[in-house]
Amino acid sequence: MIHRIGANTIGFEEMPSIIGSFGIAGKLEAQGPLAECFDKIIYDSYNGKDTYEQAESNLQSEAVSGALNKAGVSAEEVDYIFAGDLLNQCIGSSYGLIGFEIPYLGQYGACSTMAQGLIMSAVYVESGAARVATCVTSSHFCSAERQYRFPLEYGGVRTPTAQWTVTGAGSCVVKNVKKGPCIARATVGKITDLGVKDANNMGAAMAPAAARTLKEFFQDTSTKPNDYDLILTGDLGLVGSRLLYDLLKLEGIDIRNRHNDCGLMIYDRNSQDVHAGGSGCGCAGSVFCSKILSEMRAGKLNNILFMATGALMSPTSSGQGASIPSIAHLLNIKNRL
Amino acid sequence: MIHRIGANTIGFEEMPSIIGSFGIAGKLEAQGPLAECFDKIIYDSYNGKDTYEQAESNLQSEAVSGALNKAGVSAEEVDYIFAGDLLNQCIGSSYGLIGFEIPYLGQYGACSTMAQGLIMSAVYVESGAARVATCVTSSHFCSAERQYRFPLEYGGVRTPTAQWTVTGAGSCVVKNVKKGPCIARATVGKITDLGVKDANNMGAAMAPAAARTLKEFFQDTSTKPNDYDLILTGDLGLVGSRLLYDLLKLEGIDIRNRHNDCGLMIYDRNSQDVHAGGSGCGCAGSVFCSKILSEMRAGKLNNILFMATGALMSPTSSGQGASIPSIAHLLNIKNRL
Numbered sequence: 294m295i296h297r298i299g300a301n302t303i304g305f306e307e308m309p310s311i312i313g314s315f316g317i318a319g320k321l322e323a324q325g326p327l328a329e330c331f332d333k334i335i336y337d338s339y340n341g342k343d344t345y346e347q348a349e350s351n352l353q354s355e356a357v358s359g360a361l362n363k364a365g366v367s368a369e370e371v372d373y374i375f376a377g378d379l380l381n382q383c384i385g386s387s388y389g390l391i392g393f394e395i396p397y398l399g400q401y402g403a404c405s406t407m408a409q410g411l412i413m414s415a416v417y418v419e420s421g422a423a424r425v426a427t428c429v430t431s432s433h434f435c436s437a438e439r440q441y442r443f444p445l446e447y448g449g450v451r452t453p454t455a456q457w458t459v460t461g462a463g464s465c466v467v468k469n470v471k472k473g474p475c476i477a478r479a480t481v482g483k484i485t486d487l488g489v490k491d492a493n494n495m496g497a498a499m500a501p502a503a504a505r506t507l508k509e510f511f512q513d514t515s516t517k518p519n520d521y522d523l524i525l526t527g528d529l530g531l532v533g534s535r536l537l538y539d540l541l542k543l544e545g546i547d548i549r550n551r552h553n554d555c556g557l558m559i560y561d562r563n564s565q566d567v568h569a570g571g572s573g574c575g576c577a578g579s580v581f582c583s584k585i586l587s588e589m590r591a592g593k594l595n596n597i598l599f600m601a602t603g604a605l606m607s608p609t610s611s612g613q614g615a616s617i618p619s620i621a622h623l624l625n626i627k628n629r630l
Numbered sequence: 631m632i633h634r635i636g637a638n639t640i641g642f643e644e645m646p647s648i649i650g651s652f653g654i655a656g657k658l659e660a661q662g663p664l665a666e667c668f669d670k671i672i673y674d675s676y677n678g679k680d681t682y683e684q685a686e687s688n689l690q691s692e693a694v695s696g697a698l699n700k701a702g703v704s705a706e707e708v709d710y711i712f713a714g715d716l717l718n719q720c721i722g723s724s725y726g727l728i729g730f731e732i733p734y735l736g737q738y739g740a741c742s743t744m745a746q747g748l749i750m751s752a753v754y755v756e757s758g759a760a761r762v763a764t765c766v767t768s769s770h771f772c773s774a775e776r777q778y779r780f781p782l783e784y785g786g787v788r789t790p791t792a793q794w795t796v797t798g799a800g801s802c803v804v805k806n807v808k809k810g811p812c813i814a815r816a817t818v819g820k821i822t823d824l825g826v827k828d829a830n831n832m833g834a835a836m837a838p839a840a841a842r843t844l845k846e847f848f849q850d851t852s853t854k855p856n857d858y859d860l861i862l863t864g865d866l867g868l869v870g871s872r873l874l875y876d877l878l879k880l881e882g883i884d885i886r887n888r889h890n891d892c893g894l895m896i897y898d899r900n901s902q903d904v905h906a907g908g909s910g911c912g913c914a915g916s917v918f919c920s921k922i923l924s925e926m927r928a929g930k931l932n933n934i935l936f937m938a939t940g941a942l943m944s945p946t947s948s949g950q951g952a953s954i955p956s957i958a959h960l961l962n963i964k965n966r967l
Contacts, residue, residue: 294631294757294758295757295758295759296758297709297758297759297761301733303758303759343950344950346946346947346950347950372634373818377736377738379719380944380946381718381719381944381945381946382716382718382738382740382942382943382944382947383738383942384942384943384944384946384947387821387942387943387955387957388942388947388952388955390821391821391823391955394820394821395820396638396817396818396819396820397818397819397820397821397957398737398739398746398749398750398818399714399737399738399739399746399942399957400735400736400737400738401714401719401720401736401737401738402735402736403719409735409736412735413735416753416754416757416759417753419757420631420632420753420756420757420758420759421631421632421633421634421640421757422632422634422640422753422757424634440946480733481710481733481734481735482733482734483731483732483733483734484724484727484728484731484734486728605719605720605721605724605725605736606719606721606724607717607718607719607721608718609683609717609718609721609777610683610719610721610725613680613681613683613684615725618724618725618728620724620734620736
């Protein structure tokens with residue numbers, strides 16, 4: 294059963310395990326520092342399809358297939374799949390996953406979706422609703438640029454605070470086997486908005502949500518940053534990470550010697566023109582599902598916090614002058630060797 | 631705890647109750663047959679706001695406030711809120727719900743969201759993750775037309791199979807109190823696509839998903855249509871309902887003397903120019919959360935199936951020539967007087 298910890302956190306008594314995972318990335322990511330870590334690289338931005346959106350759907354289906362394979366589980370054995378992405382109406386997910394015929398629960402958490410899907414998987418498995426659950430998310434630079442900013446041919450110039458949407462996907466398979474990386478606790482975020490309106494500065498928009506959820510988790514669990522091997526955020530990037538440190542400092546919390554961010558890990562900002570770093574659902578998805586979980590399985594990481602953040606605006610809301618509300622979902626993942 | 635029933639259905643041993651609900655509708659709906667049933671009518675399409683999207687967000691916040699009030703529960707007592715809508719990036723939900731400060735899990739099931747949110751609420755309450763959970767969804771004719779079809783000023787002509795997006799919202803509060811309308815069983819749908827490409831015929835696109843989920847539920851539970859007082863669909867409308875009957879007939883299942891559809895109930899198709907009937911997340915949301923639950927509380931309905939369907943395409947996928955995948959989620963709701 295699940296029990297409540299403090300005001301906002303839940304603990305999983307069985308601690309469902311991540312029994313398989315798969316992280317896919319694209320060409321630019323393959324030129325970055327984590328090139329050797331991804332389970333698969335897809336160099337063609339169309340991935341053999343006619344459109345970028347279809348390519349993104351294909352990233353999802355490849356990620357799920359890979360994760361199921363690694364887990365030694367067939368699609369028929371999966372009771373639920375939790376999926377979402379950045380495309381309008383989450384078509385990356387719906388079209389990508391038809392073929393698996395797994396009961397489907399679409400999620401929308403923007404770039405927090407990797408964490409949201411893992412929380413969903415853990416709750417459904419722990420509750421008995423699912424024997425096996427799967428989650429997946431994706432993003433694609435080209436489909437995201439077209440939808441959120443400009444078609445590539447426009448040659449729009451990006452601001453220094455802008456981040457580069459990762460072409461990538463990540464999927465995990467969750468089952469209660471009492472070994473390997475296990476989901477111990479989770480904190481679901483609250484929508485947080487400190488009035489940032491600049492849609493080219495997602496880091497600033499999301500940092501407040503990240504600070505809030507982290508603070509709630511530490512308070513609820515009476516733990517502190519140094520209790521964990523790693524505090525990993527999804528895609529705060531350079532600006533968001535620095536602002537997170539500033540916001541936490543106001544609360545007397547210092548995570549700097551434990552923190553890393555998938556958006557800062559996935560590219561080499563010195564040689565790759567990605568400005569403030571990587572972003573997108575596939576940023577946390579690809580990095581967490583490959584590098585991070587591999588390090589856990591190897592015993593290099595044993596007790597981590599994984600928190601992905603999402604900006605909940607749309608081009609329409611920004612165009613109407615609204616500020617950018619955000620959310621951050623957190624999991625405490627422990628290793629049972 | 632939750633137990634599995636057959637291949638695709640789950641049963642809730644505690645059977646979480648819907649302790650409060652609120653259905654809101656707009657001007658056209660107030661001119662229809664259910665005018666007296668809604669908890670609130672909002673006549674102004676802008677609802678005092680500057681844009682239709684802000685008006686839709688406001689529908690959500692009003693629905694949640696109303697449901698909490700009916701339930702006798704404050705926002706602080708709610709552990710999770712599950713919400714989604716049809717707007718890109720679900721901004722109806724995110725902007726509408728900021729003020730409640732409830733841990734937020736965005737859902738995307740298109741017009742199936744009312745059922746999806748209820749399933750989520752039931753799982754989270756039954757599992758112990760939540761003492762109280764809330765779900766909400768909305769749609770708005772004007773915001774939907776602009777995003778999915780044309781701005782109103784364009785004066786686009788609708789096809790006979792087209793449906794009218796309801797301006798409305800519905801919210802439920804779920805808690806384990808062992809009385810009133812309770813969630814007994816649920817079947818999460820699988821993405822289903824029989825190749826319908828006509829985005830002006832959502833009923834045809836969604837009927838296959840509805841037939842599939844219903845068939846799975848009946849098989850898993852070894853029950854039949856006449857075991858239930860009502861088999862309520864969300865927004866299949868005229869075309870979708872007829873196609874559902876045809877598809878079920880191929881399986882030897884006849885629901886016609888138990889079936890009704892929120893999209894057919896909410897408007898008078900003889901006097902209101904809505905073509906094939908109502909649609910949108912707020913269609914099922916407003917009707918289920920007002921009329922249907924009221925009838926349950928009054929003992930007029932005691933054992934129902936509520937199944938909402940969603941079409942998972944976007945204007946982009948349709949523009950790229952893709953067919954329309956759909957999904958249907960079902961709950962069996964029983965009365966404990």
